[in-house]
Amino acid sequence: MDGKEPDPRFTLANERTYLTWLSTSLALCAGGVAMAAVPPDLFVPWVRTALAVVLVLLSALAAAFAYPRWRKVQTALRRAEPLPPPRLAPLFGYGVAGVAVLALVLILVG
Structure with missing residues (x-):
């Protein structure tokens, strides 16, 4: 990478954020597998x-x-440029919220 070496605190914070995205991915995957394993009589199968x-x-x-x-x-840190916006964050927020609301409705109705 070109540019100047950034403050190590920023580099480590960026790395922690990266690892958090990976752990979030693992949690979402586990939630999907758990949802697939829910007994068939709890929710409509589809x-x-x-x-x-x-x-x-x-x-x-x-x-x-x-x-x-x-x-x-x-x-961006190395070049002292503005950080790129988190474009996918709304997708994940609304996606997880949508799943949670739908699951809640199904639990209350069922």
Whole structure:
């Protein structure tokens, strides 16, 4: 990478954020697998499958975009440029919130 070596605290904070995206990915994947393992009589089967698929897809996206995000932030730090905006954060926030609301509705109705 070109540019000046940034303050180690910023580099380590960027690394912690990267690792947090990976742990979030793992948690989303575990949630998707757990949703797929829910007993068939608890939710309508296609809804249970849809919730599991959404969680696993969010997991894959978080894992796939964690490193490119780390790299862009690290490059911006080295060049003393503004940090890139977190473009996928709303997708993850709304995606997880949507799954949670749908699961809550299904629990209350069922």
